[in-house]
Amino acid sequence: MSSIKYQVSLHAPQTHLFEIQCTITHPAPNGQVFSLPAWIPGSYLVRDFARHIVSISATASGKVIALTKLDKNTWQSAPCSGALILSYQVYAYDLSVRTAYLDHQRAYFNGTSLFMRIADQDHLACEVSIEAPAKSFKHWQVATTMPAIKVNKSGYGSYRAANYAELIDFPVEIGELTIGEFKAGGVPHRIVISGKHQADIKRITSDLKTLCDYHIRFFGKAPFKRYDFLLYAAADNQYGGLEHSNSTSLICPRSWLPVKNETVDESCYQDFLGLCSHEYFHAWHVKRIRPQVFADPDLGREAYTRLLWVFEGFTAYYDTLALVRSGLMSQEEYLKSLSKDITRFLRTPGRKIQALNESSFDTWIKLYKPDENTPNAQISYYLKGSLVALAIDLTLRLKGRALDEIMHSLWKRYSQDKQLVEEHEIQSLIQQVTGQNLSKLFKQCVHGTEDPPLKNLFSKFGITFEPDKADINVLRESLGLLLANESETRISNVFSGGAAERSGLAAGDVLLALDNLKLTAKSLKDIVKKKMEGSKFLIHFFRRDELITCELVKETKALESCDLKIKADAKPETIALREAWFKGS
Ligand SMILES: [Zn+2]
Structure with missing residues (x-):
């Protein structure tokens, strides 16, 4: 079977232009339609990547073929004989993990920014050939988990993805890279750092191994054959991550990373590990187990779901919890981090306006488009979703069950027959798996705007929930x-x-x-x-x-806040409950 071929050239980094050539061996007889996605899976905002196409032309058998633009993201070629070759330039100068970047320091791209989707041929295999830039970049290397067909020792050469959906799930980082390798669950992993940094790669590698081993044990099996953490170490105001099936793209302040023989800001470093933990958890939860509407989404338009609180919220709950459970964070540090989240939640008036499931549905126009009124009108499905996940977990634990069982059940269904999640399924799944009816909690906190009853729940786990007297603005x-x-x-x-x-x-x-x-x-x-x-x-x-x-x-209205503390003199059975939660047993 033929494949779609893409050639990526980065010969003029000073222009921030990727030069792409795309060869379609069998174009549609009546003219080939092709497009760039409007959004990238994992980030729910219409970004219209086609806006960065600077120029585009087509040839077939050496003749120029006319192109007609059909809409903002879509073109059609005139009918032609022989293979159709598209040549285009993509402007890439955005540090975001959702787009593409090219300058003298590094090249980075997601397929959604660079690779045209060829209509009715997106099931075909895709071959990507990455050309080495000029000699002055001889220290650059290519890092991606896209399977290589034939590459040189720096990673330049050809790669292959099974189809278009897979092609756009392999971000590519090119530059002077620091690479740490480790195995977790028997599977090869790498941490690949670009950007100026002095990070202690040994410590990061060792801690990531601990973290990844924990997650693999939690789900039972790694769902990939290899995994890369692609990290760009940046200035202090840069932060972000995007999940992929076999890798993740991360950006964080270089000051968060530990440096040998220097004092480490452990809280910042834990934020970095939390980011890694979050995106890694997504390899199971949202990349594989996912809402039915994400089965094969049309990337030309929004894909609406009320389930992002489950996919982002549960992930945000487990990302930090995994640090405690794997020994990378103390129980006290975890409660401090949780207290900060709860305080942030209690100080968001929008939580009384927007329901959690609506926050998910409207993410395209709200969460991803924040403005000065956002705190008054909205609640993040990451933040409230993680606190509702916590409330569900603690509620189940009081009955001898746990949210972990729901995750295991979702994973079992997926690994057995690729079962995805229907819009209204979570509440009934919890009942089915644990026998617990959480309809009241769902009605109040998911479909409604009430706060999860955390203070009451924590009291049963020997954890006090008091106002944080130090946190006054x-x-x-x-x-x-x-x-x-x-x-x-x-x-x-x-x-x-x-x-x-x-x-x-x-x-x-x-x-x-x-x-x-x-x-x-x-x-x-x-x-x-x-x-x-x-x-x-x-x-x-x-x-x-x-x-x-x-x-x-001056009209003072005391702000709510939260300071969680372990109650040392709790009853033995309460301590046992608390320890089981911290340890995930
Ligand atoms: Zn996420």
Whole structure:
């Protein structure tokens, strides 16, 4: 059977242009239709990758073939005889793990950015040939889990994917790479780091092995023959990950990575391990076990599901829990991290507005398109989803069952006959597997906007849930606003029902003076702290270029927060429950 051939050339990194040649041996007789996806699986935003196509042309048997654009992402060639060759340039200068990047430092791409999908031929095998760039890049190497057909020692040469869906599931990293190798569950794994860094690869490799061994034991078997963590070590404000079936693309601050003979910020390093854990868990949960609507989604349009709270929320729950269970994080550190999440949740007024399943359904227009009103109107299905997963787990554990059983059952169904998850199935699956009816919890917390009953649940596990007295934000509490940063007086958020909203202030306003004296971020905080409750301030501010005044009143509304602590003097049976949860037994 013939295959679709793609040739990738990166000979001019300074232009940030990938040159692609795509050969279709048997184009459709009436003209071949082809397109680039609008979105990439795992990231639910229409990105219209075709916007980065700079120029495109086609030939067949040496003759130019006319191309007609059918819609924003789709073209059609004129009928031709012989193989059709498409030649196009893709602009790639976005650090995101969802797109593509090319400069003198590195090349990175996802197939969704570079490879045209050939209509009615996407079942065909795809061959990708990656050409070596100029000699000055002789230290560059290619890293991908796409199966190689014939490559040189740097990894340049040809690769093969079974079909288009697989082709776009193999991100490719090219550059000066630091590679750590290990085996987990008997399967070869690599951590591949690009970007400027001094990371202690030995420690990272060893910790990832511990983590991967844990996840493989949890599910029983690795679902892949090899796995790569492709990490770009970046500046402090960069963070992200995208799951794939046999690899993951990650980006995180290089300052999070341990460096030999330097003090390690363990909490940041645990965030890095948590990111790895999250994407790795996805290799089972969302890449294989997945919503029915993701079986073979049309990447030209949105694929709607109310189940992302199960796929992202459960994954977010297990990502950090796996660190405790595998010994990479202490129980106290875990409770601290959980306390932070619960506090963030309790301080999101939008949790009372948007139901969890709606957050999933509307991700295309809401979660992935946040704005200044997001905290007032939305709740993240990652955050609430992970807390509902926790509530489900603790509820089941009180009855001698566990959420782990649901994961094992989902995996068993998938590995036996590739069974995916129907939209309304999770609640009944829990009942079927554990005999527990959680309809009340689902009605209140999944279909509704109530908070999961964590305080009550934790009390039964010998864990106290108290307010965090140290975590006070005076501007948020007393004025109902947040500033963009420590050095500016620009308002980033105004919270529903707060003093700032009542006074007429809005996100984007720049505060200038309080009671006719110039303001700084620090002086505003100091003054508000000192003044009595009910004090009135005359505020001068700019909205766009208009100078406006208003009266702002100090009206403190205590913010909710959470500080979880292990109760040392709990009863032995309570301690046993708690330990079983921490240990996953
Ligand atoms: Zn995820």
